Amino acid sequence: MTTTAPRPATASGLTFPPAFRWGAATAAYQIEGAADEDGRTPSIWDTFSRRPGAVRNGDTGDVAADHYHRMREDVALMASLGLKDYRFSVSWPRVQPAGRGPASAKGLDFYRALVDELLAQGIRPMLTLYHWDLPQELEDAGGWPERDTAYRFADYAELVAGALGDRVPTWTTLNEPWCAAFLGYAEGVHAPGRTEPASALRAAHHLNLAHGLAVGALRELTGPASEISLTLNLAAIRPLSDSPADAEAARRIDALANRVFLDPVFHGRYPEDLRADTAQLTDWSFVRDGDLTTVSRPVDSLGINYYTPTVVGAGSHPLPSPWPAAQDHARFAPAPGPRTAMDWPVDADGLYELLVRLRDELPGTALLVTENGAAYDDYADPAGEVHDPERITYLTAHLGAVHRALAAGVDVRGYFLWSLLDNFEWAYGYSKRFGMVHVDYASQRRTPKDSALWYANVVARGGLPRG
Numbered sequence: 001m002t003t004t005a006p007r008p009a010t011a012s013g014l015t016f017p018p019a020f021r022w023g024a025a026t027a028a029y030q031i032e033g034a035a036d037e038d039g040r041t042p043s044i045w046d047t048f049s050r051r052p053g054a055v056r057n058g059d060t061g062d063v064a065a066d067h068y069h070r071m072r073e074d075v076a077l078m079a080s081l082g083l084k085d086y087r088f089s090v091s092w093p094r095v096q097p098a099g100r101g102p103a104s105a106k107g108l109d110f111y112r113a114l115v116d117e118l119l120a121q122g123i124r125p126m127l128t129l130y131h132w133d134l135p136q137e138l139e140d141a142g143g144w145p146e147r148d149t150a151y152r153f154a155d156y157a158e159l160v161a162g163a164l165g166d167r168v169p170t171w172t173t174l175n176e177p178w179c180a181a182f183l184g185y186a187e188g189v190h191a192p193g194r195t196e197p198a199s200a201l202r203a204a205h206h207l208n209l210a211h212g213l214a215v216g217a218l219r220e221l222t223g224p225a226s227e228i229s230l231t232l233n234l235a236a237i238r239p240l241s242d243s244p245a246d247a248e249a250a251r252r253i254d255a256l257a258n259r260v261f262l263d264p265v266f267h268g269r270y271p272e273d274l275r276a277d278t279a280q281l282t283d284w285s286f287v288r289d290g291d292l293t294t295v296s297r298p299v300d301s302l303g304i305n306y307y308t309p310t311v312v313g314a315g316s317h318p319l320p321s322p323w324p325a326a327q328d329h330a331r332f333a334p335a336p337g338p339r340t341a342m343d344w345p346v347d348a349d350g351l352y353e354l355l356v357r358l359r360d361e362l363p364g365t366a367l368l369v370t371e372n373g374a375a376y377d378d379y380a381d382p383a384g385e386v387h388d389p390e391r392i393t394y395l396t397a398h399l400g401a402v403h404r405a406l407a408a409g410v411d412v413r414g415y416f417l418w419s420l421l422d423n424f425e426w427a428y429g430y431s432k433r434f435g436m437v438h439v440d441y442a443s444q445r446r447t448p449k450d451s452a453l454w455y456a457n458v459v460a461r462g463g464l465p466r467g
């Protein structure tokens with residue numbers, strides 16, 4: 001077993017390093033339900049999901065997978081699958097109703113109980129502070145385009161770290177700030193559903209600032225051994241062709257998808273080309289003196305969420321779009337190959353390419369694959385079993401890509417399957433099933449799919465079985 005010797009690009013019979021972290025991931029709004037219990041106030045997703053047409057079938061997270069009431073059962077399920085790590089998020093409006101002021105004791109108690117239950121079962125908790133559920137009151141005050149929201153987030157981080165800093169080993173500030181900023185404020189397909197490209201750029205900066213401020217709070221309150229991280233859904237960008245025009249389109253999208261976060265967080269600057277590309281929308285004066293020093297406070301690892309590559313060429317795409325000021329410069333094309341139920345092409349090479357890019361651009365940065373997985377149209381058969389061979393094929397290919405990256409010298413330390421449970425898939429509601437455990441929403445019955453049993457075997461043997 002080695003992490004450095006080259007290996008063939010086969011996806012069977014692969015062994016990972018002994019310390020490799022094997023987990024699954026979820027997010028609060030997607031699984032918890034109990035939307036108005038124990039003092040929780042509405043988040044932007046509670047509001048957005050009630051907007052007619054915003055979410056498929058008018059679904060909301062009111063009940064979701066009812067994890068708030070079934071937490072112990074769900075942790076027992078994880079233990080029965082032999083998971084070693086679990087990545088979850090804290091609901092901001094549950095622990096700090098309305099987004100400011102004192103913590104809710106009941107809200108914090110829920111997460112204390114979850115963490116204690118995980119630890120009792122030998123599962124390492126990885127806590128994400130923000131997976132998109134901004135308290136509605138903060139959106140009413142302007143949301144992420146307002147600078148004050150970053151300071152409110154730092155206060156919230158302090159409350160959570162003060163309560164759980166002694167028992168959670170790994171902390172993530174934000175999950176996929178790209179989605180929060182650009183899907184939420186430019187394209188409007190995520191909460192809060194605004195279509196204001198300039199606001200999306202302000203939101204991106206204030207999310208970066210919130211991250212940096214929270215890193216400061218977490219460093220103070222969680223002790224020297226804790227790992228502090230950030231998760232980005234970086235785009236694995238492929239130009240449509242070798243033409244200079246397609247390369248230029250790819251450069252623009254890379255700035256808006258990747259470097260808008262990577263550069264400030266890891267290099268303490270915004271890319272000059274990003275500033276130039278967006279000059280007609282903003283002069284970036286919302287970036288104040290000292291901000292970039294805060295944003296670039298060192299982190300201990302970077303989480304990557306990967307599902308499918310982004311193929312881009314010269315051209316234009318319709319508005320509203322998540323790409324501020326790029327609508328006349330870029331068009332998007334599907335990658336070839338099989339598709340998941342999201343219509344996302346299956347292409348594990350994109351994950352390998354992304355990991356190798358990060359090895360080269362961020363030497364010395366430990367990486368975690370904090371989300372990877374696929375939605376398929378799973379159902380329980382008359383015997384009550386859920387057969388999902390496509391998901392096993394998808395996961396095998398992507399774990400193969402991670403293994404190839406390890407062999408290429410990438411410091412990737414763990415893999416978190418998205419997702420533990422079927423759940424509320426944002427604008428798609430409950431119509432898309434990403435879980436390795438099937439949830440029958442009428443009865444809330446959990447059934448491990450074939451992929452869960454397969455993954456349990458992968459975790460137990462620390463690698464992919466031969467076959």
Ligand code: IFM
Nearest residue numbers: 027176305371418425434
């Ligand atoms: O369900 C989401 C998750 O909340 C964030 N990353 C992508 C997943 C699949 O769309």
